Amino acid sequence: MTPPDTATATRNDLHAQMIALGEAARAAMQELASATADRKNAALRACAAAIRAGAAGLKAANAEDMEAAGARGLTGAMLDRLMLDDARIEAMAKGLEEIAALDDPVGAVMAEWDRPNGLHIARVRVPLGVIGIIYESRPNVTADAGGLCLKSGNAAILRGGSESFRSSTAIVACLHRGLREAGLPEAAVQQVPTSDRAAVGEMLTMSGHIDVIVPRGGKGLIERVQNESRIPVIAHLDGNCHVYVDGAADPAMAVSVVHNAKMRRTGVCGAAESLLVARGAAASILPAIIEDLAASGCEIRGDEATRALDPRVVPAAEADWSAEYLDAVISVKQVADVDEAIAHINRYGSHHTDSIVTGDEAAAGRFLERVDSAIVLHNASTQFADGGEFGMGAEIGISTGRLHARGPVGVEQLTTFKYVVRGAGQVRP
């Protein structure tokens, strides 16, 4: 007799549990897809109320997560991301209420037309289906992602960071209370049954149960998901954003836009990582930009021509042109003109967000047309790369993919469409 293989048994258990989760999500999704906007919004507001009412329980569960994380030696920044206090709990509740206030994307007629044979065709927004969301430590994503999926009529299967498992479980319990109160199925928002990493592997193969995977987190997580997933992925990979200061730029505007693009928050994906300056304007504009950045504590890595302008500029290596620092560091290069700027950005950039500062409309038009990025700006900071700043409401992230969702991913981007065709007995010749 061979002894029972416990690891295999556990894996089989998890697989069965995940399939059950997927089937419950599919059933819930069919109910959600035809739920009225009023009912979904009532559920979102009830979820917010349940989170406020459950604050003590959320903090208790979070304290257990924090204690375990401290014992495992997590660093200060990671512990800070994990922590829930009254302000963060209130922000989660308020976020759900803001999602409730958004327009409902489902059922909107995107286009409609008549055919010569009398058929009437409408393209109508419908939910994507079941969305799997894989994220790291911040537990508030549980409420945000669950709320965005609910609003857009999708069922959500959530897999948060293992270190926030207790916090997320408590948040999901609040969401379930809200869903129940509004008469919607609890399975609209589900959490994987274990903090084990194996749950991620299971999710990525559930192509019959999950319609799209949204990973949120560091590059390591995103790359793992993109490589392993058998399901379409909407994800944010790199944000190597540029500001190009053209020869016809207003100097004060150039200083202000570059400062904001780089220094407002250095850790966000829309932060500028590279500055290109037209050679003809370098002497007149670049010194003031360097002065401003250096005074703000930004490290400046420049090409030779830029180093000649200021001794605080250190040499840039080839790798700097592709780097996403997410820190107070910027690379600076002088270019001949807008065409060289465009070529540089299309070669080294990550097709995320790039801005031109210029008073020359022709140069701006060329840049906006030819830079192949999700967001291109003229005379504005790259840090506007954000669903809220675009007026789209809350976002689940910014997609660097080209298909389906490009740029901010809000509730509208969490939908697909169907064609609804009405006839009077037409048959095809």
Place this chain on the structure above:
Amino acid sequence: MTPPDTATATRNDLHAQMIALGEAARAAMQELASATADRKNAALRACAAAIRAGAAGLKAANAEDMEAAGARGLTGAMLDRLMLDDARIEAMAKGLEEIAALDDPVGAVMAEWDRPNGLHIARVRVPLGVIGIIYESRPNVTADAGGLCLKSGNAAILRGGSESFRSSTAIVACLHRGLREAGLPEAAVQQVPTSDRAAVGEMLTMSGHIDVIVPRGGKGLIERVQNESRIPVIAHLDGNCHVYVDGAADPAMAVSVVHNAKMRRTGVCGAAESLLVARGAAASILPAIIEDLAASGCEIRGDEATRALDPRVVPAAEADWSAEYLDAVISVKQVADVDEAIAHINRYGSHHTDSIVTGDEAAAGRFLERVDSAIVLHNASTQFADGGEFGMGAEIGISTGRLHARGPVGVEQLTTFKYVVRGAGQVRP
């Protein structure tokens, strides 16, 4: 000394050739993305003229393919798909001219709005980038796919069936002549350098060079591509389409729609494979439908209640409810009402195209809302599932995926968008 490994050397050669192809495509794409509609249309018309002028050469190349295929023992249907004659050559040329006549999707402003801070945001259609198309024997796909990509500003990398390699090579040469005449880069449309299957494997890993893969062909090809691709795939998998004849259906319309949906062409993806009939209407409507189908030579596989109506109905097995016959066979099931029909279709269908025949607007509305398929019809044949019938012009296929393109994939679906933001020096608070 070890002998040189020829297979490895060949693989390395192919890899290098494919990377070179990918880089040429990327460069061509940047030119194409900003080419005017007039120039692209001139190129399409010049390609059509080159195909007409090159007819003799095309037939000679095709004759070599046909001879080799015959020697390899290909069957009649496969040989027919491979064959090019004057009519098929003219159809290719005409197809390119029809694509030229379509509206240009690139540059269209899909939406635009102002923000309170004065930023103006526009969502503008742009090409997807480089599209890899993998298809089977029909050489006309070379011209169709190349033309659709060109119109939508995308560079195409084509990999046709190995048995049609000489024909496709000759067609690509005609397209190159047309592109040259219009002053566009030949690398806008390229064919892989070998008929070897290894080229497919190379394409599926070129995520840095190819933005989307479109496979066209049998289920084996599609599944291989979906399983192996590291690049997003737009594909058509199954077309298990249903007609549901409701209790309130007009009997003559029901017979006519079912006949057309099943029998107009049995081999297309929009052909109905399954008929559901409301139990209350079975006695009054179903005998005439069975009579019509049987008289047309269709095999009918029914549930017990349907078999009781006519001795020509043979028993349906569980597998019949999921089957895509692509042949003169239909499965027939009686259901209680529209809700059971919806549940059956969402469970066994392939989310492609499904139709309800009824005079009851409430039942129709319920069906159109709740059946989770790319195309849902009321009182019309499922065989209208076609880009041309939708008024979208030529299509590269019908997508059964939910993301990006759902249903017919025409030139508009071969685009993505970018956000163009215009400011006056705005920075983010």
